[in-house]
Amino acid sequence: MRELRKDFGNGDVLAGVDLDVPEGEITLLMGPNGVGKTILLSCIAGGLYPDDGEVTVFGNSPDAAAESLSFMLQDAMLVDELTGRENVAFFRDLHPHSTDDVADILETLDFETEALEMEVGDYSGGMKRKLELAVSLSADVPLYLLDEPTAALDMTTVEQLHSLLAERREAGETILISSHLPGDADLADTIAVVTEDGVTAVGSPAELLADVPPVVLAEGPADIADAVREGELFEGEIHRRGFLREGADPDALAGGEGTTVQVREPTYTDMFNYYVHLRGTR
Numbered sequence: 040m041r042e043l044r045k046d047f048g049n050g051d052v053l054a055g056v057d058l059d060v061p062e063g064e065i066t067l068l069m070g071p072n073g074v075g076k077t078i079l080l081s082c083i084a085g086g087l088y089p090d091d092g093e094v095t096v097f098g099n100s101p102d103a104a105a106e107s108l109s110f111m112l113q114d115a116m117l118v119d120e121l122t123g124r125e126n127v128a129f130f131r132d133l134h135p136h137s138t139d140d141v142a143d144i145l146e147t148l149d150f151e152t153e154a155l156e157m158e159v160g161d162y163s164g165g166m167k168r169k170l171e172l173a174v175s176l177s178a179d180v181p182l183y184l185l186d187e188p189t190a191a192l193d194m195t196t197v198e199q200l201h202s203l204l205a206e207r208r209e210a211g212e213t214i215l216i217s218s219h220l221p222g223d224a225d226l227a228d229t230i231a232v233v234t235e236d237g238v239t240a241v242g243s244p245a246e247l248l249a250d251v252p253p254v255v256l257a258e259g260p261a262d263i264a265d266a267v268r269e270g271e272l273f274e275g276e277i278h279r280r281g282f283l284r285e286g287a288d289p290d291a292l293a294g295g296e297g298t299t300v301q302v303r304e305p306t307y308t309d310m311f312n313y314y315v316h317l318r319g320t321r
């Protein structure tokens with residue numbers, strides 16, 4: 040993807056995005072709500088045309104490559120008035136490379152088979168996601184685009200899905216997913232951080248994490264603004280936290296009465312906050 044631009048008439052949503060998705064790997068798009076991740080995936084899938092720039096999929100235009108990919112568009116695929124089974128049949132007829140793998144994938148994802156007889160409008164969010172995933176992954180193609188595949192899934196199912204996607208990667212397939220779940224970083228070979236400035240950081244999870252400064256956590260009235268980068272504090276339920284400023288001495292951050300201050304290594308959630316809110320292009 041080179042210099043991709045998309046505008047719906049009220050300012051750019053994507054303003055010149057460059058992205059390379061390596062073949063045979065899992066690439067994870069992370070970024071704040073509304074930044075354009077779904078639009079980006081839709082431009083790769085050929086569902087939307089960019090206003091400017093270029094997308095190639097295996098060397099072809101997205102239109103020419105349409106049969107080489109399968110796109111899971113969250114909450115916008117299934118037909119509520121049809122049963123699960125009718126939805127499966129509908130999508131089976133749509134994709135030229137559909138297979139009969141839906142049942143196996145549903146079993147892997149712990150989807151109760153009887154629910155296939157229910158109308159999808161009566162499904163829970165997680166049931167819908169499992170069916171969307173089974174339909175999308177049952178197409179035998181070299182490229183899968185999955186928009187927030189882990190949203191609404193319980194943690195056990197997330198692990199099952201991770202195993203399934205890792206198997207696909209072993210088989211040489213290319214997978215591009217968007218996600219807000221920090222744990223999905225464990226699955227990725229490459230993470231691309233998307234912000235309103237485009238793709239601002241790209242690297243392996245370990246590379247990106249290694250560049251994140253230690254995290255200062257404060258509970259109680261401790262004033263840590265001077266010790267953290269740009270004085271920026273992220274409010275959690277219990278803690279306020281920020282990224283240790285260069286030159287700040289962590290040992291000097293003693294908490295007063297009713298206050299605790301600690302410094303710890305960053306998690307994937309911290310990594311997301313850092314690249315989205317503090318760090319420029321890497």
Ligand SMILES: Nc1ncnc2c1ncn2[C@@H]1O[C@H](COP(=O)(O)OP(=O)(O)OP(=O)(O)O)[C@@H](O)[C@H]1O
Nearest residue numbers: 047052070071072073074075076077078079217219
């Ligand atoms: N058809 C459309 N017409 C006008 N604006 C649109 C259209 N589709 C999307 N947008 C806008 O484009 C922006 C990006 O939307 P998109 O769904 O790609 O964000 P996202 O990064 O996937 O967000 P989230 O993480 O919340 O799913 C949003 O501001 C959205 O309102």
